[in-house]
Amino acid sequence: MTDQDFFQTITQPSMAEFKDRGSRFLAYAFPVGHADEFKTRLQELKKEHPKANHHCFAYRIGMDGNNFRVSDDGEPGGSAGRPILGQIDSQQLTNTAIVVVRYFGGSLLGVPGLINAYKSAAAMSLQLTPFVQKAIEIPYELQFDYTRMNDVMMLVKQMGCTVLQQEAQLFILLQIGIPKARLDEMLYRLNDMHYVTARKI
CATH class of the missing domain: 3.30.70.240 (Alpha-Beta Plaits)
Incomplete structure (x- = not known):
């Protein structure tokens, strides 16, 4: 059997919180099988956090590497969705999504600060859920x-x-x-x- 016979994913949801200068970043990682399933979960999180300033996300689905999406949801381009996807990819995960909900704390973090916050929140959420190999x-x-x-x-x-x-x-x-x-x-x-x-x- 080769590595190509398996993929790595998560099977249970997790949530982690990262704080920086008053801003709160709540990262929700969860398994996802197709885009519609992801949209439903995103809507639920938006309902759960109606007062949040941003709902940024990334997901990767399937084996060919072409089915992924990132969203900065109003944050400066490339400061949120890409760093989140980077964490999914660094663990070689697929069928995995992360939504990071941000509550603005009054201080601007700048693009490097935002990249670090979204990346850290996403990484923390993945540390809390076991990875599994599936055929x-x-x-x-x-x-x-x-x-x-x-x-x-x-x-x-x-x-x-x-x-x-x-x-x-x-x-x-x-x-x-x-x-x-x-x-x-x-x-x-x-x-x-x-x-x-x-x-x-």
């Missing part, structure tokens, strides 16, 4: 007669696959995530089960 999974859809359910589920469990979705009609439609490292083995075993149709999603 990169390839999504497949399996179709089979419901009488074969036990055989299929036993194989799914043996191979460490994740069940993503399940529909029962006259036959069962099962969406699973197959660990990349075991894909060939899993497809070989499924091939032996002539009553299962498997296709990549």
Whole structure:
């Protein structure tokens, strides 16, 4: 197995506070699977902190490195979102988001001060949540007669696959995530089960 078979992420949310010259920076780190999930959480934090001056954030999702976003939310360009993303990337995390809520304390911190504050708050929030390695999974859809359910589920469990979705009609439609490292083995075993149709999603 290579490093490419796994990704590193967080599985539980955490919160840390950083203070500088009266300003409070509350950093919320949490796992995130897609952009819509992130937007929902951001809205919740805005409701939780309606009087905050800024809600700056960064997230990275997926394996290809192209799905990320940063926002300075009114702070000087590059002083908030980028330093937050820098902390996610320095730990080689993905499917991870951090929102830093700032309450202005009356003193201007300047761009170097802001970069340091957002970076420190983000780093502190990541120190409070454990990192986990997860297998990169390839999504497949399996179709089979419901009488074969036990055989299929036993194989799914043996191979460490994740069940993503399940529909029962006259036959069962099962969406699973197959660990990349075991894909060939899993497809070989499924091939032996002539009553299962498997296709990549």
